[in-house]
Amino acid sequence: MAANKAVAYVGGGKVEVQTIDYPTFELKDGPGVNPDNVGRQLPHGVIIKTVATNICGSDQHMVRGRTTAPEGLILGHEITGEVVEVGPGVEFIKEGDLCSVPFNISCGRCRNCKEGKTGICLNVNPDRPGSAYGYVDMGGWVGGQAQYVAVPYADWNLLRFPDKDQAMEKILDLTMLSDIFPTGFHGCVTAGVGVGSTVYVAGAGPVGLAAAASAQLLGAAVVIVGDLNEDRLAQARSFGCETVDVSKGDPKDQVEQLLGVPGVDCGVDAVGFEARGHGSDAATEHPATVLNSLMDLTIAGGALGIPGLYVTGDPGAADDAAKEGSLAISIGLGWSKSHSFATGQCPVMKYHRGLMMAILHDRVQIAKAVNATAITIDEAPRGYEEFDQGASKKYVLDPNGYLGAKAA
Numbered sequence: 449m450a451a452n453k454a455v456a457y458v459g460g461g462k463v464e465v466q467t468i469d470y471p472t473f474e475l476k477d478g479p480g481v482n483p484d485n486v487g488r489q490l491p492h493g494v495i496i497k498t499v500a501t502n503i504c505g506s507d508q509h510m511v512r513g514r515t516t517a518p519e520g521l522i523l524g525h526e527i528t529g530e531v532v533e534v535g536p537g538v539e540f541i542k543e544g545d546l547c548s549v550p551f552n553i554s555c556g557r558c559r560n561c562k563e564g565k566t567g568i569c570l571n572v573n574p575d576r577p578g579s580a581y582g583y584v585d586m587g588g589w590v591g592g593q594a595q596y597v598a599v600p601y602a603d604w605n606l607l608r609f610p611d612k613d614q615a616m617e618k619i620l621d622l623t624m625l626s627d628i629f630p631t632g633f634h635g636c637v638t639a640g641v642g643v644g645s646t647v648y649v650a651g652a653g654p655v656g657l658a659a660a661a662s663a664q665l666l667g668a669a670v671v672i673v674g675d676l677n678e679d680r681l682a683q684a685r686s687f688g689c690e691t692v693d694v695s696k697g698d699p700k701d702q703v704e705q706l707l708g709v710p711g712v713d714c715g716v717d718a719v720g721f722e723a724r725g726h727g728s729d730a731a732t733e734h735p736a737t738v739l740n741s742l743m744d745l746t747i748a749g750g751a752l753g754i755p756g757l758y759v760t761g762d763p764g765a766a767d768d769a770a771k772e773g774s775l776a777i778s779i780g781l782g783w784s785k786s787h788s789f790a791t792g793q794c795p796v797m798k799y800h801r802g803l804m805m806a807i808l809h810d811r812v813q814i815a816k817a818v819n820a821t822a823i824t825i826d827e828a829p830r831g832y833e834e835f836d837q838g839a840s841k842k843y844v845l846d847p848n849g850y851l852g853a854k855a856a
Contacts, residue, residue: 472598491535497848498847581597618807636662
C-alpha cells in the first residue's frame with residue numbers, strides 16, 4: 449500500500465502531519481468516527497489520489513478549540529483529485545478521472561438528496577442530517593488533507609472535469625469548487641443578489657472574497673466588503689470591490705458614505721460565530737455582531753445569506769449561552785423589516801457544474817480573487833498558523849506534487 453500523509457488536529461491550536469492508513473472501501477474506527485458508522489461498507493465509493501486540498505476557515509474553528517472536535521481528527525473537506533481505485537458498485541466514474549469532491553457527503557437516495565438538499569442528507573451521519581469529510585460531529589468520514597481519501601457514493605457525488613489537461617491548467621480555480629466558491633455563491637443567491645444589486649459582504653476571508661466574486665458574477669452593481677484586516681480588504685479591492693474597515697466604526701455609516709443611501713439590497717454573513725465587534729469593540733468577540741449589523745444595514749424586504757458557520761457547541765465562547773449556540777440576535781429588527789434568512793451548509797451540487805463552466809470559459813478568476821497559494825503538505829502547520837494570524841491567502845495543499853509546490 450502507498451504511504452498516506454495526512455493533517456491531524458492534535459489540540460492546543462496545532463496540527464501535525466502524520467502517516468495514516470491507506471483508505472479502503474470500509475469506514476473504520478478512529479478519532480471522531482461515529483460508532484454507528486464503524487464498519488460501513490463502501491462498494492459505491494472510490495479512492496482519490498489528492499491533487500489539491502485546501503485549508504478552510506471552518507478547519508480553523510476546530511484547530512482553535514472552538515468546537516468539540518477530538519484530538520487526532522484528520523482534517524480537510526475541500527478535495528480535488530484523481531480516481532485511482534473504483535468500488536464494485538461504481539458504474540460511471542472511472543480510474544483516471546479528475547474530479548471535484550463536494551464537501552457535503554450525500555447518498556443521492558434519501559428524500560433530502562432527491563429534493564436537492566445535499567447539505568442535509570439523511571443517510572450519512574447517524575447523529576443528525578448532513579455530513580462532511582474531516583469535520584466534527586459529521587459522522588467521522590476521514591478528512592481529505594491527505595494523499596489519498598475515500599469518497600462514498602461516487603457516481604452521485606463526484607463532478608468529473610471534462611478535459612484533464614484543461615482542468616490542470618486551471619486547477620487552482622477548480623479546487624475552489626469543493627466548497628468556498630459554491631458556498632460564497634450560495635450566500636449571494638439566497639441573499640437575492642442579481643443584476644444591479646447593492647451587496648454588503650461581511651468578512652474578507654476566503655469565503656467572503658468568494659462571495660464578493662460571486663456577487664459580481666451574478667451582476668451586482670456594487671459589492672462592499674467589510675473586515676478588520678487591512679490586507680484582506682486590499683485583496684477585495686484588487687478585483688473591484690469597495691471596502692469598509694469595521695474597526696473604524698459602524699459599517700452602516702460607511703456604507704451610506706459609499707452609496708449615498710443608508711442600506712444595501714442584499715447582505716451576506718461570511719464571518720460566523722467568532723465575530724468581533726465594530727469600532728471600539730473590535731478587539732472583543734461578539735458572536736451576534738455580524739447578524740445584527742446586517743439586519744441594520746439591509747433594506748426592508750431584503751434578504752440575508754448566511755454561509756458563515758454557527759455551531760451548537762463552542763467551548764471557547766465568552767458566555768454560557770454562546771457555548772450552546774444561543775446568541776443575542778435582534779430578531780425583532782429583522783422581523784420588522786420583513787427580512788428573509790438562509791442558513792446552513794451550501795448544497796454544493798446545486799451549483800458546482802455551472803461554476804465549473806464559468807471557470808473553464810474564463811467568466812471568473814476565483815483563484816486570483818481569493819489569492820490561492822499552493823504549499824506542500826509538510827508545510828500545513830505553517831499554513832494553518834499564518835492563516836490563523838490573518839494572512840490574506842487561500843492555502844492549497846499539494847500532497848502528491850501535482851501543483852509543483854516547493855517548500856518555503
